[in-house]
Amino acid sequence: MNTLKYVVKRVLLSLVILFFVALIIYTIMRCLPTSYIENVARAKATQPNSKTYEEWMAQLTVSYGMDKGIISGFFVWLGQALQGNFGDSWQYTAPVLQKFSECIGISFWMSAISMVFEWLIAIPLGILAARKQYSKTDYTISITAIACMSLPTFFLIALLKLVFCIKLGWFDLIGVIGRDYAMLDPWHQFLDRAAHLVLPIFTLVLISIGSLMRYVRTNMLEVLNADYIRTARAKGLSESKVINKHAFRNTLIPLVTFLGGSLPGLFGGALFTETMYSIPGIGYYSYHAMSAGDIPFSMFYMTFSALLALLGNLLADILYAVVDPRVRVS
């Protein structure tokens, strides 16, 4: 009962936050120096026998619905959004939701696969680093992880492309299919697609592994220094039992929360990675929509991202109460 009350309270609070986030995003989008309408008007005005730029501007501003002020414009957007109508994308000349559902698939699968790898690699590495704290192994793992975390994504991708695409020639530089894709049989088409996703997924794993690894390491260290681990050792349990049964089990609680928090991120796409590899995912399209000043699409994508972040936090908190009986919601 108490938990339910808490969840309801959190959801209501999240809605308030979401409202203001959307308002701020809308304001910023309206104030951007790139204006989609201006570009269109300028292009149309250069055509022979056309109306002047000013006339086109006046006409287009009204037809795109930008003749209203920022606040009233926002409420118009909000009112439609609440009815599930996010409008048509200016850039892609299609309904926003339709465009979104077209490009979310590849983003989701890329994120999901890289997340599996991230967890499979980061947890053992984190445990290893914690068990050998301050050793050469620990430093090697930690420094590599921090390097991958802190290198700007575009730089890391450039390095990877240099090594794997140019020097070794294993993969294509960009795109999701090869030039002779159409001539392949279905099995080889699948392999071709898979090969094009190797490097993007590798990149996603590299940039995300560090934070999880360090999270595991910190939590593991805290547990390993606890008295009950000393108790377990004093009991004469084998080292693997001490680590797996006593230490790791207690590390799992914060990890479950981390997992809950990152689940919604699966739908967020990877802006840099998708753009750098020209993968037609949600990150790639939203980047192009934003740089073109496509307000409906950008509004949808960014509000959706904010919703995912809020959802992640909420999920993490609820999971925490579920997995740890000691946490009482108060």
Place this chain on the structure above:
Amino acid sequence: MSDLKEKLRIDNDFVPIEPDDKYILQVNALKKYFPVKGGIISHTVGYVKAVDGITFNLKRGSCMGLVGESGCGKTTVGRTILRLEDDKTGGQVLFEGREVYDLSPKEMRALRPKMQIIFQDPFSSLSPRMPVSEIIGEAVREHGLVSKDEFDDYIDHIMDECGLQPFHKDRYPHEFSGGQRQRICIARALALNPDFIVCDEPVSALDVSIQAQIINLLKDLQNEHDLTYLFISHDLSVVEHISDTVGVMYLGSLVEYGDTADIFRNPLHPYTQALFSAIPVPDPTVKMNRIVLEGSIPSPVNPPKGCKFHTRCRNCMACCKEVAPEQKEIEPGHFVTCHLYDDVKSVSET
């Protein structure tokens, strides 16, 4: 540079002792230093001399109290004896005649049930994700101490002995009070049928009324199971109550060691005298002659030269600042490490 080298040199000269059947535990010149890391490449720049040459023997079925102010290395002594530290820095630890640190991991695991520990803080020494029956029974199963059919009865029996109810079995540690948790810790140690238990300040985290219960429980269990205790505490009245012998530690060294009665009746070392003068007497009419120690405890990284206590000793002499005193047996079984007794003939010499 040579200065640093000198600082990092570990003096490990000691006369090895032979195993003696009389004693369950023999500790000889035991040292445990912790490296102090510093500099950019985090190399060792010094040592915390937590335990700096400690010698004592423990008879089977006896209880030795280990007292001293906080930070003097009492806990490290207990942990080092049980090989809960990775290695010792020097000296010997013979448990039932065998050097504990020479055992292979397999032999060590087989020995673990025989030597157990009860930690100070019952709130952190129990795994929060395990029910009580699992905490107590896990190692019993692991070491195959009782058969499967008897397992449940055995756990019930142990819990009953430690004053826990059978319905407590499925609860988690956070559902218990401090006193009950400490009972779980004791049950956990006892379930392995040990010969020797290090009690590392088992009551200092509990309030006074519970302290007495736990102390009496430990005493009863000792009589029933013929246990040997190393009882670490800073509470002198508790130590007087439970111990047969007492060791007084100061800055990693044992300054005085002997029968509880002898030490409390006739403390010889100036530090022991100061410590004992601070025991509160539950009588407002008694005028206390407290010996107040000047200054604070020196850093164990740079302990004073000569006798480590000389900076705070009211009987400090010239030789105390230069030469470290040797442990000397003044009365039978009563050892003291102090220059005041240089002229007194050792019992072993006469």
